[in-house]
Structures are given as structure tokens and as C-alpha cells.
Amino acid sequence: MQTLDTTFSALxxxxxxxxLTRLAAGEATVMELAQPFAMxxxxxxxxxxxLEEAGLITRRVEGAKRPCRLAPNGIAEIDQWLGILRSALExxxxxxxxxxxxxxKQEKEKP
Amino acid sequence: xxxxxxxxxxxGDTHIIVTRRFAASQEAVYRAHTDPSIIQxxxxxxxxxxxxVCVNDAREGGKIRYEWVNREGAGFHLTAEYITLEPFRRxxxxxxxxxxxxxPDNLVETIFxxxxxxxxxxxxxxxxxxxxxxxxxxxxxxxxxxASYVRLETII
Numbered sequence: 001m002q003t004l005d006t007t008f009s010a011l012x013x014x015x016x017x018x019x020l021t022r023l024a025a026g027e028a029t030v031m032e033l034a035q036p037f038a039m040x041x042x043x044x045x046x047x048x049x050x051l052e053e054a055g056l057i058t059r060r061v062e063g064a065k066r067p068c069r070l071a072p073n074g075i076a077e078i079d080q081w082l083g084i085l086r087s088a089l090e091x092x093x094x095x096x097x098x099x100x101x102x103x104x105k106q107e108k109e110k111p
Numbered sequence: 112x113x114x115x116x117x118x119x120x121x122x123g124d125t126h127i128i129v130t131r132r133f134a135a136s137q138e139a140v141y142r143a144h145t146d147p148s149i150i151q152x153x154x155x156x157x158x159x160x161x162x163x164v165c166v167n168d169a170r171e172g173g174k175i176r177y178e179w180v181n182r183e184g185a186g187f188h189l190t191a192e193y194i195t196l197e198p199f200r201r202x203x204x205x206x207x208x209x210x211x212x213x214x215p216d217n218l219v220e221t222i223f224x225x226x227x228x229x230x231x232x233x234x235x236x237x238x239x240x241x242x243x244x245x246x247x248x249x250x251x252x253x254x255x256x257x258a259s260y261v262r263l264e265t266i267i
Contacts, residue, residue: 009185011210088156090117093131095153096143100135 010054015039016047020070023057027069124241129234137223140230141199144221145169155179164188171196175204187211191219199223215243 011017019033034044048068051057058071117131133140143149147165155162156179164178173193180186190213191206202221207213218237223230238244 014212089119089129089131091157092153092155093117093133095155097133099149099153100133100139100143103139104135 010050010056013047013050015044016051019044019047019051019068020056023068023070027067029065029067033068121244122235125238125244127236127238127244129232129236131232131234132226132229133232134229136199137225137230138199140223140232141202144202145196150177169193169196175206215239 011020015037018037022028022033022036030041030044030048033048034041037044048057048059051068052059055071057068059066059068117129119127119129122128135143143153145167146169147167150167151162151165154177160179160181162177162179164176166174166176168174171193175191175193176188178186178188188209189206190209191204193202193204195201195203200223203219205216205218207216215238220235220237222233222235224233225231
């Protein structure tokens with residue numbers, strides 16, 4: 001499991017987020033990923049390495065190509081946005097339950 | 112305790128709906144969403160994060176700013192503006208995360224309804240387009256949801 005920090009630092013770059021957006025639509029090769037950016041393939045490859053090390057993408061070998069795809073487990077660890085919405089909301093609401101319970105108890109105890 | 116399990120579902124192309132029941136009055140749940148001193152105690156996300164900055168100006172046109180940091184000092188923030196406030200039943204605001212550049216605007220309508228001796232909260236989010244919402248869904252919502260439910264069941 002990757003830490004939130006590793007994930008956030010991997011996500012801190014606009015190009016890497018754009019790459020993830022593209023991969024959400026399906027598997028792609030480095031060449032396909034490089035196309036929309038004014039960037040060389042080696043530059044894209046460096047971004048892919050960061051994403052791979054953060055556990056956000058996986059790559060498989062297919063001849064000379066190494067197509068990339070989103071890593072389901074890595075993606076599950078992304079706690080940005082709806083990630084926060086999902087797991088953190090549940091954590092948040094469990095916390096809120098406790099606060100509300102304490103408030104209700106206090107009100108009942110008032111003379 | 113009555114059922115408090117969170118339900119998260121999509122609707123149409125651009126909506127996400129979250130429902131959750133709380134064992135407290137409408138007023139208490141509404142205040143927990145608009146009073147900074149309460150918000151700072153629960154709207155914290157994963158363990159280890161805190162909210163050193165919590166601005167919540169609960170009036171129409173009022174601004175919201177939440178800043179979160181973890182123990183290592185890493186952080187991000189959210190900004191939002193209130194559109195409508197109807198105490199203690201309805202809130203409409205528009206928000207975005209800054210990671211650091213902003214995510215697309217998310218229009219959020221939160222409704223609090225009496226439900227027996229508790230309150231049913233329904234949060235309806237509207238994303239700008241299907242592509243944005245689907246990207247959000249793919250990056251974190253489907254996966255791990257089951258695990259979160261299991262975790263929640265152990266808390267209840």
C-alpha cells in the first residue's frame with residue numbers, strides 16, 4: 001500500500017494527472033500517451049516511472065511496447081477528490097456520529 | 112443503533128448521490144455542517160490529518176476554505192461558496208479541491224430530513240460533465256468501497 005504522500009506527490013503534476021485521465025479510458029502505449037503533449041517520449045516515460053512507483057499504473061510487456069493501464073489497487077489508494085469522498089466520508093461520518101452522540105447526551109443532562 | 116450505513120450512487124451522467132442517517136436532530140446535523148468549531152473535529156479524512164484552517168461563513172454568498180495537513184506537513188485545500196442556506200433543512204454550495212490546481216467545480220446540494228428520531232442526509236453532487244464524473248469515479252470510488260463498508264460495520 002502506498003502512502004497518501006507518495007500518491008499526492010505523484011498526482012501533484014498536471015501532466016501525470018492528464019496521463020491518468022487518459023488511462024481511465026483504457027490501456028495506452030507511451031507513444032499514444034505522448035501524442036497530446038508537447039513532450040518527448042523519454043519525458044513521458046519519466047512521468048510513467050513516477051506513476052508506476054506510486055503504484056498508480058501497471059505496465060505489461062508486449063513485444064517492444066510496454067502498454068500502461070491504471071492499477072486497480074493503486075487507484076483505490078488515491079485519496080483525492082472522490083477518493084476522499086468515499087473512504088474519508090465514511091471515516092468522517094463515523095467521527096460525526098460520536099460528536100452528535102456527545103451533544104445529545106449533554107442536552108439531555110441539562111437541568 | 113439504527114442503520115447508519117452510507118450509500119453512494121450515481122444518477123444520470125453527472126450526478127453522485129450520498130445518503131447517510133444520523134442519530135441526531137436536523138438542527139444538530141445542519142450545525143455540524145456549518146459551524147467551523149464542529150467541522151474541524153470531524154471533516155478530517157483519513158487518520159493522521161487535521162484541519163488547521165477552517166473558514167465557513169454560513170450565509171448566502173459566504174466563502175468556505177478548508178486546509179488539511181498530515182503529520183509530515185503535506186497538505187491541500189478546498190474552497191467553496193455558499194449559494195443557498197435554508198436552516199436546518201437545505202444547503203447548496205459549489206466547491207473544488209486544490210491539488211494544487213483546482214478540480215472542476217462540484218455543485219453540492221445537501222438536504223436534511225427528519226427520519227424517526229434521527230436525520231436523513233442526502234447530498235447530491237453535480238459535476239460539469241459525464242467525462243469529469245466518470246474520471247472521478249474511476250479514480251477511487253468503485254475500488255475499496257467494500258473494504259470501507261466493512262470498516263464502517265466494525266465501528267457501528
